Amino acid sequence: MFPNNTAFKIAVTTNAPSADTVVWSVADSNGAIKTQGSFAVSAGVQTSTLSCKSTWSGYGALTATLRSAGGTLPRSGTRPTGIATFGVLPDLSSAIGTVTYAHQDQHRFGMQGFNGNIAALHALGISWTIDDREVSAMEPNGPYTYTPSVNDLDPFYKANPDQMRIVRLDGLPAWDSKTGQFNDSYYAPSNMTEFKDFMARVGTDTSAIRSANYPNQQKNYYQVTWEPSLGWADSDANFVAMYKAAYEGIHSTDANAVVMGTGNPFPANCDTCTTGYLQKFGALGLWNYIDAVSTHGYWNAGTYPAHPPELQDSDPDPANQANALDNQMTQLRSVMQAGKPNMKLFFTEAGTSYDPGLSYGPTVPSQNQLFAHAAVGVRSHIIVLGGGAQVTTLFFGPDYPGEVGYGSFFDLNDAQGAFGATNLSPKPEAMAFATMTRVLDGTNTLGRVKGTPSGTFAYAFQQLGNGKVVTAAWAHSNAQWPTSGGVYSQTYSTSYTLQVDNAGTSGIVTKIDGYGNVTTVPYSNGAVTLTLTEVPQYIVSNNATVAKNNSTVPLGYTGQ
Structure with missing residues (x-):
């Protein structure tokens, strides 16, 4: 790059x-x-x-x-x-200017798959990565073998303090596991007293590291479980007890802790989604033991890009409509608000693969598959932020074995991809990400633009410090996007009129295409006419009052 x-x-x-x-x-x-x-x-x-x-x-x-x-x-x-x-x-x-951050945690983009690859993280505009502090990572061989220290920090973070840490806490070693072998927190720990004390030591460690390395970061962020619905086999009471031990342990030593959960694969609309877990375990007291919600951002695993996040918006069955990612965001924010108002929301993983059944090979992926992969991938993260998440996390850096196409970069050495690959070249998705992060980092969410026609999607944001307005907009047509595989339309477009200023005014707004190319577009009577495609574009304007009046702030979202 x-x-x-x-x-x-x-x-x-x-x-x-x-x-x-x-x-x-x-x-x-x-x-x-x-x-x-x-x-x-x-x-x-x-x-x-x-x-x-x-x-x-x-x-x-x-x-x-x-x-x-x-x-x-x-x-x-x-x-x-x-x-x-x-x-x-x-x-x-020249298009968006420079944003001033009052504190470091106002940044909105994280990434998995590039811990250690600072050149890639900088190119992609990333500020958050995930750092392991699980019992299995810190005490693999026995209890009380981990001693917190301000120096207990990966040299990568020491050298790159612009990369903040989301502290990952799931994972139990054999000695602390009810199964007698490692489990990814699918059971509560065998020794809950030691687990609570371990979390207190993690809090001590993390607090000292923040003070020494991140003086402009307000809080420390901890995620307790990682996709627990894939394997939780213990009792409901023990799930809440595990969170209680983690929460009380961390908060006993870290006054700036934000403990997050539950980290399920899907945001909403099922019993095993994050909303399902929040409601089920919230009734047993879980709300008392989380400060914020974390989730992963998948909406129909194994079917992308044939199944884009907006596909079911136009489904005649309301039950299917609820599965669309934008509607899942609305439901998730509603459940959060009912349980504990105005909580922060972190998406700690969200990625897009190639179509099901494809395998890496001489003709895979096609140019059309790469086009679709980028369009769907970037739209999912805009929906997440526009729907009220503070942070979204891109998944994944390089292609890796076992799941085809999740990487935003080709691995040039390994035919099936490799974790930690460093000989890379970008896919379209990487370059679409690089534009999205540059445009939307340093913003507050104003919300979904009101009154958009069916198949048109527009979300408004405003730069920190009451700065410029950025509206991300695109169109999607199910008819042009075959859900059983095939050729995805690269030419589908629709016209859309966006109000950017007061009625009766005329002027010019800036348009940034999905890959960062800047043009200017005239508007009249306060409105600009756009040609939207399946790839998002970004309109930069100045009248925040108009933008706020024409968009709906997500329920419970209180800014960065």
Whole structure:
């Protein structure tokens, strides 16, 4: 990934049987050719270097062949045959200006899969990662073997204090497990007294680390369980008792603790979703032992991008409509407000895979699959923030084995992907993420824009310090998005009129496309006419009063 308007090089290696000509092109995420050319090569192995600079931002897919001898770029790891990819990062300083953060926790984007890869985190605009403090990580061999220390901090965080920690607490070693072997907090610990004391030591440790390394961070954030509905096998009472021990232990030593749960895979609308657990265990006292809610952000696992987050919004069956991610957000915020008003909400994982049944190979993923993967992935995080989450966490960094396509980057070494891979090249999703974070970090949520037509989605945000308004908007058509696989429309569009100023006024707003390219658009009578597609665009305007009047703040959301 390269900065906008900065020189970089593309090196092309050939092994032509005789003198020949390389014909090359660079296409964007939509498959449109941005630039192309050719150059002569002699026989045998040689490397030719193109000197490049781009004022266009986004994803680039390089293709190349020999005019006479043919051939194409080889498959590399999880990246298919025929392309080499790169990204040009947007420079949006002129469009959105600089935001001042009163405290560090106002940042809104975390990520899984790049702990240690600070270059990738910075390129993607990330401020939160997840740090392990489970009993299984800190006391694998026996009780009271962990001693808190301000120096008990991964060197990565020490060197990069712009990366805040969400402290992960699930995971019990064999010695503290009712099963006699590791379990991911699917049972309460065997030794609850030691567990509570362990959590007090984690609080001591975390509080000291924050004071020494994060002086502008207001709170410390702890997540007690991780997708417990995938395996919880203990009693209901013990689930609440485990939270009580964690909560009381942490709060006994950390006056700035925010203890979060329950971290289920789906936000709402089922017994095993986060709302189901909050209601079930809340009736047994859980609300007393959480300061905020954390959840994961999946909406129909195993069916993306064939099943985008808005698919069921237009379903005639209300029961199906409730599964749409925007409606799950509304339900989750409602349950939270009934249980404990005005709580913070963290999404600690949300990701998008390729379509079911696909396997990495010479022709997988296709350009169309990569287009859909990016469009659906970025929309899900906008819905989460627009629906009232303080923080959302992108999942995942590189492709990894076992689940196909969740990475936002190709792993160029390993055919099935690898955790911790570092030889990477971006997918369109990575570059869409890089734009989204630059535009929406440093904002408060104003909420969903009122009165949008069916199939049109618009969420308003305002920069901290009563700054500029940013409206993220896109269109989705089920008819253009086959749920059984197939070709997803890259050309579907619809017209939408967004009010950006007072009636009777005219002027200009700034439009940022989904990959960070900036244009200006005139408006008249206070409204701008937009052409929306399946890829979000961002409209930057100045009249916050109009934006606030035309949007609905999510229930219980109180800002960053």
